[in-house]
Amino acid sequence: MRSTMTAVLERSALVRDELATEPYELPWAGEARFFVQAHELTGTLELTTEISPDGLTWCPADTPPVRVETPGMTSWLVTGFGQWLRVRCRVSGDDAPAARLRIYLVGKS
Amino acid sequence: MERAAPVIDAGLSKYDPLGRILCFDRFDSTTHGWTELIGNYDGSGDLGTVDEHMRDFRPPQLSNCSFFDVGTHGTLSGKYALKLATRPHRGHTATGIRRLTMAGRGRVRIETYFAFKAEATVGHELPASVAWDGNRHPSESQFGAFTVATDICADNGVRYHNVIRYQNTNLAGEMTQRWMYPVVPEPTPRDHQEGKFALPYAADFTAPDPDDWRTFDEPLELCVNEVPTKINWHYLRWDIDTRTRKNVELRLNDRVMDMSDVPVPVYPDRYSTLDNLLNFYFSVRTHAGIRNFLFLDSVLISVDW
Numbered sequence: 001m002r003s004t005m006t007a008v009l010e011r012s013a014l015v016r017d018e019l020a021t022e023p024y025e026l027p028w029a030g031e032a033r034f035f036v037q038a039h040e041l042t043g044t045l046e047l048t049t050e051i052s053p054d055g056l057t058w059c060p061a062d063t064p065p066v067r068v069e070t071p072g073m074t075s076w077l078v079t080g081f082g083q084w085l086r087v088r089c090r091v092s093g094d095d096a097p098a099a100r101l102r103i104y105l106v107g108k109s
Numbered sequence: 110m111e112r113a114a115p116v117i118d119a120g121l122s123k124y125d126p127l128g129r130i131l132c133f134d135r136f137d138s139t140t141h142g143w144t145e146l147i148g149n150y151d152g153s154g155d156l157g158t159v160d161e162h163m164r165d166f167r168p169p170q171l172s173n174c175s176f177f178d179v180g181t182h183g184t185l186s187g188k189y190a191l192k193l194a195t196r197p198h199r200g201h202t203a204t205g206i207r208r209l210t211m212a213g214r215g216r217v218r219i220e221t222y223f224a225f226k227a228e229a230t231v232g233h234e235l236p237a238s239v240a241w242d243g244n245r246h247p248s249e250s251q252f253g254a255f256t257v258a259t260d261i262c263a264d265n266g267v268r269y270h271n272v273i274r275y276q277n278t279n280l281a282g283e284m285t286q287r288w289m290y291p292v293v294p295e296p297t298p299r300d301h302q303e304g305k306f307a308l309p310y311a312a313d314f315t316a317p318d319p320d321d322w323r324t325f326d327e328p329l330e331l332c333v334n335e336v337p338t339k340i341n342w343h344y345l346r347w348d349i350d351t352r353t354r355k356n357v358e359l360r361l362n363d364r365v366m367d368m369s370d371v372p373v374p375v376y377p378d379r380y381s382t383l384d385n386l387l388n389f390y391f392s393v394r395t396h397a398g399i400r401n402f403l404f405l406d407s408v409l410i411s412v413d414w
Contacts, residue, residue: 003138003139007170022196027189056231
């Protein structure tokens with residue numbers, strides 16, 4: 001039977017400019033899926049998956065950034081990521097851009 | 110007490126269980142019931158109603174203990190260890206809790222092989238009360254404390270926590286290396302609802318006032334092994350008694366500490382929905398703006414009933 005595990009990385013994070021989630025280790029997982037639920041969103045939210053070999057230094061994963069324009073849930077798959085994962089969340093726009101986010105990360109062996 | 114399993118089991122032979130093993134958790138697959146603690150919330154699932162100091166205890170991770178300098182270090186028993194990681198925020202706590210109930214009363218033993226570390230600082234330095242001299246390292250003084258505790262409730266709602274904490278540094282970052290216990294029960298969400306307290310983010314949820322903590326036994330140096338990227342596994346064995354609601358004994362490697370005089374504060378009021386509650390938690394708290402980690406190679410919980 002495959003193993004799977006869900007972590008709630010943020011429950012109600014307020015992003016006014018940029019937020020990178022805490023490093024999360026998934027060395028056992030062959031695939032992972034982010035779920036980002038924007039409870040509130042003003043402006044455009046850009047979500048960039050980042051990877052790291054040591055949990056200290058990061059680079060973008062081989063996954064295109066996800067753009068979100070309206071509140072709701074969005075999700076994307078990540079594979080071949082190595083050990084550490086995080087997501088960088090940026091909001092932009094002309095009129096006080098902000099997002100209220102809940103972020104899940106699901107790993108599966 | 111007879112051993113519960115033959116010692117030819119390489120995983121089990123390094124433990125010393127009582128007669129009945131309730132769980133033996135090796136983290137080669139899943140977190141085996143060790144989950145994040147979160148405060149209680151209202152009937153609409155509004156997590157904004159969770160107490161501010163109990164809303165962000167971070168999800169446990171499965172780690173193969175990899176570091177920037179050597180890559181994968183590995184664990185004691187298997188592929189992965191359970192890792193609790195704080196945020197880099199002074200006072201922040203990460204938890205892993207395991208939820209059981211009691212089918213009897215008597216001696217309860219929790220054992221683990223663990224390691225603790227502050228996150229490595231690379232390319233910069235943070236304030237530290239210990240300087241690097243080729244043997245000692247600033248990282249040694251950048252780890253705050255780890256805690257092992259219970260949450261037990263039975264016999265018409267009588268609730269209490271047995272608590273042990275290894276305080277490596279005080280909140281000023283000075284080395285203390287003391288075993289501690291609180292003299293008050295942990296503030297609960299109902300206490301908050303009743304207006305008894307309102308604690309800020311990163312308050313010490315086990316007992317928020319440093320003056321409510323006492324030391325027991327003598328200072329004890331553990332094997333942090335010089336730099337933040339070496340993992341040496343320590344053996345911890347702690348006995349409590351749920352019949353008498355008392356602490357019994359703590360063992361840390363070769364140090365055995367009589368805890369029979371270490372009090373266990375009981376809540377003055379009674380609690381519902383918790384009959385035969387038997388929870389255990391590990392937590393790690395940073396006393397500076399640096400992530401602190403607690404790694405658990407494996408955990409065994411056994412009883413004599």
